Amino acid sequence: MDTFIEYVLQFGNLNKQQIDLIKSKATEIELHKDEYYWEAGKAVKQIGFLTDGILRVYYYNNKGEEITRYFIDEEHLILSGNNVDEFFIPSEYLQAITDCKMVVFSKQDWKDISETIIGWDSIVQKIITRHHTEKIKRRSDLISQDATARYLDFIEKFPKLVNRIPLSYIASYLGITASSLSRIRKNIR
Amino acid sequence: MDTFIEYVLQFGNLNKQQIDLIKSKATEIELHKDEYYWEAGKAVKQIGFLTDGILRVYYYNNKGEEITRYFIDEEHLILSGNNVDEFFIPSEYLQAITDCKMVVFSKQDWKDISETIIGWDSIVQKIITRHHTEKIKRRSDLISQDATARYLDFIEKFPKLVNRIPLSYIASYLGITASSLSRIRKNIR
DNA sequence: TAGCTTTTTTGTCATTTGGCAAGTGGTTTC
DNA sequence: GAAACCACTTGCCAAATGACAAAAAAGCTA
Numbered sequence: 113m114d115t116f117i118e119y120v121l122q123f124g125n126l127n128k129q130q131i132d133l134i135k136s137k138a139t140e141i142e143l144h145k146d147e148y149y150w151e152a153g154k155a156v157k158q159i160g161f162l163t164d165g166i167l168r169v170y171y172y173n174n175k176g177e178e179i180t181r182y183f184i185d186e187e188h189l190i191l192s193g194n195n196v197d198e199f200f201i202p203s204e205y206l207q208a209i210t211d212c213k214m215v216v217f218s219k220q221d222w223k224d225i226s227e228t229i230i231g232w233d234s235i236v237q238k239i240i241t242r243h244h245t246e247k248i249k250r251r252s253d254l255i256s257q258d259a260t261a262r263y264l265d266f267i268e269k270f271p272k273l274v275n276r277i278p279l280s281y282i283a284s285y286l287g288i289t290a291s292s293l294s295r296i297r298k299n300i301r
Numbered sequence: 302m303d304t305f306i307e308y309v310l311q312f313g314n315l316n317k318q319q320i321d322l323i324k325s326k327a328t329e330i331e332l333h334k335d336e337y338y339w340e341a342g343k344a345v346k347q348i349g350f351l352t353d354g355i356l357r358v359y360y361y362n363n364k365g366e367e368i369t370r371y372f373i374d375e376e377h378l379i380l381s382g383n384n385v386d387e388f389f390i391p392s393e394y395l396q397a398i399t400d401c402k403m404v405v406f407s408k409q410d411w412k413d414i415s416e417t418i419i420g421w422d423s424i425v426q427k428i429i430t431r432h433h434t435e436k437i438k439r440r441s442d443l444i445s446q447d448a449t450a451r452y453l454d455f456i457e458k459f460p461k462l463v464n465r466i467p468l469s470y471i472a473s474y475l476g477i478t479a480s481s482l483s484r485i486r487k488n489i490r
Numbered sequence: 491t492a493g494c495t496t497t498t499t500t501g502t503c504a505t506t507t508g509g510c511a512a513g514t515g516g517t518t519t520c
Numbered sequence: 521g522a523a524a525c526c527a528c529t530t531g532c533c534a535a536a537t538g539a540c541a542a543a544a545a546a547g548c549t550a
Binding site for chain 3: 258278279280290291293294295297298
């Protein structure tokens with residue numbers, strides 16, 4: 113819980129009363145490995161903040177292959193569409209790769225917070241933009257490199273994640289086959 | 302100008318008075334081919350909306366190669382960082398690929414609009430989110446495919462752009478060399 | 491622990507892509 | 521109009537990656 117508050121405070125100020133309001137609305141939940149936080153086609157009912165663990169977002173491309181679009185690591189806010197969209201139906205899967213801990217808010221509570229705390233929306237907007245910018249950067253930084261460089265780039269950017277994510281997920285994120293990645297790992301050693 | 306208003310109206314409602322305010326603050330400018338709208342390291346002073354033409358965003362990777370991160374086509378709002386950031390200094394170049402027409406606002410005018418029109422910020426947020434989501438989608442859709450499929454994907458998504466963008470820019474966007482793309486084009490014919 | 495399942499590694503070979511250099515065609519410049 | 525320039529194309533070969541299959545390793549369950 114405190115992790116979430118600290119995180120938010122990086123993006124804007126909140127007074128004690130406001131912090132208490134947020135805390136009063138928050139629920140801490142656990143998500144076990146392989147469980148889903150979102151599933152394609154099913155309405156999303158919560159806003160969540162990941163405090164522990166790793167999630168991955170994946171989808172199926174036109175060849176039916178499962179592609180990891182990105183990983184979500186600790187200290188990351190998970191919003192549906194543009195902030196709170198009443199009827200947001202994802203087209204992707206958001207699955208726990210490890211056991212996870214999250215702080216979640218119902219959409220209604222999130223709305224209450226937004227209506228009560230002046231400046232809340234602008235804080236959230238900053239967070240969203242930060243996340244998006246990072247994802248786009250990471251993605252396009254990968255494209256100009258060969259597979260080995262992409263992998264090195266990945267372990268540099270996610271040093272804590274490499275050993276906690278199955279090889280096949282990393283491979284699909286990097287756009288190579290699992291066997292290629294296995295060979296790349298061998299060559300690096 | 303009207304293009305901009307119409308575009309914004311897709312994301313939220315505005316009354317006549319509010320539309321007039323926006324129009325009164327807007328300036329129409331032209332950007333010639335190869336001119337820059339942003340340059341890495343130089344402060345950005347305007348918010349712009351592209352009504353005609355194509356821009357590209359590029360940067361230099363750690364090998365000093367020029368990499369096109371993405372293209373911006375007509376009907377696209379160009380914001381600095383998270384909406385209006387007073388001191389935003391880009392790390393990338395934003396260059397006109399063709400002659401362009403834009404509607405621009407000074408940061409101060411943009412702020413005035415934001416403070417006067419209730420709901421403006423939320424409209425802008427929706428637009429930002431839409432743009433970001435598209436970019437992330439496009440990028441990760443590319444990564445799981447071979448070069449030919451990436452190019453076919455590109456011409457499917459940007460049918461209007463293919464013939465207006467130099468081959469070498471498209472190649473760097475797709476993460477392949479210019480000669481490879483040239484060969485791919487030959488094979489497709 | 492044995493047996494089963496899943497993930498990762500490895501081998502072999504085909505295909506794709508890159509690197510480099512030369513060639514082509516079009517445009518600009520003086 | 522010749523020279524210089526630029527973007528694109530092409531040829532040749534090397535290197536990287538994929539496809540497929542089998543083996544090895546790791547994880548899970550009874």
